Amino acid sequence: MSDLRDLYQEVILDHGKNPRNFRKLEDADHQAEGNNPLCGDRINLYLKMDGEVITDIGFQGRGCAISTASASMMTESVKGKTRAEVEALFQRFHELVTGEAEAPPGAPELGKLTVFAGVRDYPIRVKCATLPWHTLRAALEEKREPVSTE
Amino acid sequence: MLDVQAIRKDFDILGREMRGKPLVYLDNAATTQKPRVVIEALVEYYQNYNANIHRGIYYLSELATEKYEHVREKTARFIGAPDPATIIFTRNATEAINLVAYAWGRQYIEPGDEIVLTEMEHHSNLVPWQLLAQEKGARLRHIGITEDGRLALDDLDEIITERTKLLSITRMSNVLGTINPVKPLIDRAHAKGAVCLIDGAQGVPHLPTRVLELDCDFLAFSAHKMLGPTGVGVLYGKREWLERMPPFLGGGDMISRVWLDRATWNKLPWKYEAGTPNIADVIAFGAALDYLEQIGMEAVQAHERELTAYALEQLSRVPGIRIFGPRHVEHRGGVISFDLEGIHPHDIGQLLDAEGVAIRAGHHCCQPLMERLDVSATARASFYIYNTEEEVDRLVAAVRKVERVFSRAVS
Numbered sequence: 001m002s003d004l005r006d007l008y009q010e011v012i013l014d015h016g017k018n019p020r021n022f023r024k025l026e027d028a029d030h031q032a033e034g035n036n037p038l039c040g041d042r043i044n045l046y047l048k049m050d051g052e053v054i055t056d057i058g059f060q061g062r063g064c065a066i067s068t069a070s071a072s073m074m075t076e077s078v079k080g081k082t083r084a085e086v087e088a089l090f091q092r093f094h095e096l097v098t099g100e101a102e103a104p105p106g107a108p109e110l111g112k113l114t115v116f117a118g119v120r121d122y123p124i125r126v127k128c129a130t131l132p133w134h135t136l137r138a139a140l141e142e143k144r145e146p147v148s149t150e
Numbered sequence: 151m152l153d154v155q156a157i158r159k160d161f162d163i164l165g166r167e168m169r170g171k172p173l174v175y176l177d178n179a180a181t182t183q184k185p186r187v188v189i190e191a192l193v194e195y196y197q198n199y200n201a202n203i204h205r206g207i208y209y210l211s212e213l214a215t216e217k218y219e220h221v222r223e224k225t226a227r228f229i230g231a232p233d234p235a236t237i238i239f240t241r242n243a244t245e246a247i248n249l250v251a252y253a254w255g256r257q258y259i260e261p262g263d264e265i266v267l268t269e270m271e272h273h274s275n276l277v278p279w280q281l282l283a284q285e286k287g288a289r290l291r292h293i294g295i296t297e298d299g300r301l302a303l304d305d306l307d308e309i310i311t312e313r314t315k316l317l318s319i320t321r322m323s324n325v326l327g328t329i330n331p332v333k334p335l336i337d338r339a340h341a342k343g344a345v346c347l348i349d350g351a352q353g354v355p356h357l358p359t360r361v362l363e364l365d366c367d368f369l370a371f372s373a374h375k376m377l378g379p380t381g382v383g384v385l386y387g388k389r390e391w392l393e394r395m396p397p398f399l400g401g402g403d404m405i406s407r408v409w410l411d412r413a414t415w416n417k418l419p420w421k422y423e424a425g426t427p428n429i430a431d432v433i434a435f436g437a438a439l440d441y442l443e444q445i446g447m448e449a450v451q452a453h454e455r456e457l458t459a460y461a462l463e464q465l466s467r468v469p470g471i472r473i474f475g476p477r478h479v480e481h482r483g484g485v486i487s488f489d490l491e492g493i494h495p496h497d498i499g500q501l502l503d504a505e506g507v508a509i510r511a512g513h514h515c516c517q518p519l520m521e522r523l524d525v526s527a528t529a530r531a532s533f534y535i536y537n538t539e540e541e542v543d544r545l546v547a548a549v550r551k552v553e554r555v556f557s558r559a560v561s
């Protein structure tokens with residue numbers, strides 16, 4: 001299972017088991033729901049904004065280790081960032097997991113998120129890794145319709 | 151008993167590797183592998199007698215027509231239907247069910263009528279009836295399931311009533327493996343004057359099927375789940391219904407006479423086969439039927455039952471595992487859905503893939519059943535004639551490994 005270690009890195013297994021910010025924000029001012037019909041993954045995302053800046057973020061739902069870990073680590077990395085910064089980060093993350101661009105060593109803006117580089121070898125799992133990000137974008141745009149990866 | 155080693159030699163794909171390990175193919179409920187004779191039948195048609203059927207007055211067309219129609223006779227014999235004209239070829243089981251929903255349903259369902267389904271149906275046997283019910287103002291009723299994944303028959307008198315116009319249920323669940331007591335249900339529905347359709351997509355490939363004994367009005371199944379090629383489905387229907395129902399699709403072949411403003415219909419079964427059918431794949435399906443007939447469906451069922459009993463016993467010892475469906479092997483076919491505590495089925499499937507073991511993880515086109523089981527997905531292993539106890543051992547070892555890899559994360 002050696003090559004699979006790239007996909008299921010310790011950090012991912014850890015965040016998959018013990019997700020951070022796994023809670024509903026009662027006073028959220030933005031929220032969105034995301035679904036991956038293929039595997040039945042579901043995520044509810046809650047945001048508190050101060051102007052352009054995300055001041056707090058939480059999520060709930062159920063999903064595979066990849067999607068849960070991605071949501072958990074996303075919440076850690078976007079707190080305190082502006083919309084524009086989040087959008088730029090998502091672009092970089094998307095390139096990373098789809099293999100469109102090699103992450104530069106240490107890719108400063110991605111930080112710990114580079115552990116998801118292994119996803120690029122498993123195309124059907126890209127949706128798992130990006131579902132939380134699509135849902136975040138929907139929450140920022142205040143979309144009412146649940147987002148779907150299909 | 152099956153000579154499984156001899157059977158395996160007929161399937162070249164079973165000798166290949168996946169991710170550097172010998173392939174263990176356990177996704178037979180999705181589609182089965184095809185023996186060499188089936189693949190050869192396809193090639194032979196295209197190389198030696200490719201021609202359209204029912205049209206040409208030349209030798210090749212006559213030959214193709216004869217081979218195609220001969221498979222209709224084989225199919226009829228395989229399910230115990232005395233009249234080959236009651237066998238309609240479609241694209242798949244889904245299209246066969248839709249044929250009934252359109253042709254029969256739009257003619258005979260009226261506002262207030264009830265259509266009885268179950269909570270374990272595949273989307274193919276749910277959505278066509280939802281569309282029909284919405285259009286006609288009919289009502290859908292569902293037979294529930296028990297904790298161990300069998301049909302809950304207690305309040306049946308309340309569900310199957312004089313208002314029931316159609317009972318449409320699966321012979322065997324593609325998730326739980328449950329073999330349903332369809333015969334008594336059909337008798338009950340008939341006593342109330344209802345019509346009965348059996349979704350045989352999982353039943354026909356794995357169990358002996360005799361339509362006259364079942365007394366179902368319609369039976370739908372797919373060739374690709376029983377050693378045949380994709381692109382061929384079968385609808386069996388009682389002649390009285392097939393005669394009375396309007397056609398499904400309009401076009402060539404299904405007509406008798408056409409004027410500019412109207413047409414009359416061809417005889418059965420061609421009334422329901424508009425346009426050029428899937429000639430090559432139907433002919434190859436004939437080779438699949440021969441193959442199964444030679445083994446015998448009783449032997450197929452016995453082999454799967456033995457393998458399933460062994461797998462249930464071995465899997466139940468894995469820490470954290472939960473197995474869905476009937477506990478007793480008499481009530482189930484060769485399908486085992488399971489999950490592991492705290493591990494998503496998709497992750498199970500991914501790690502098994504790395505071990506060369508192909509299973510399915512997901513909702514298996516049964517989202518309402520997933521809701522009922524209160525899970526988002528399950529992992530599912532499903533067997534066929536070529537699977538062995540050694541392969542079950544590979545499955546179990548791989549599942550144990552998944553459990554170990556993930557328990558690393560909590561410690």
Ligand SMILES: Cc1ncc(COP(=O)(O)O)c(C=O)c1O
Pocket residue numbers: 179180242243244245272274275320322323324349351352372515
């Ligand atoms: C119980 C059941 N019904 C219907 C179907 C649909 O078969 P097909 O996709 O070949 O039309 C399936 C296939 O997964 C099934 O398992």
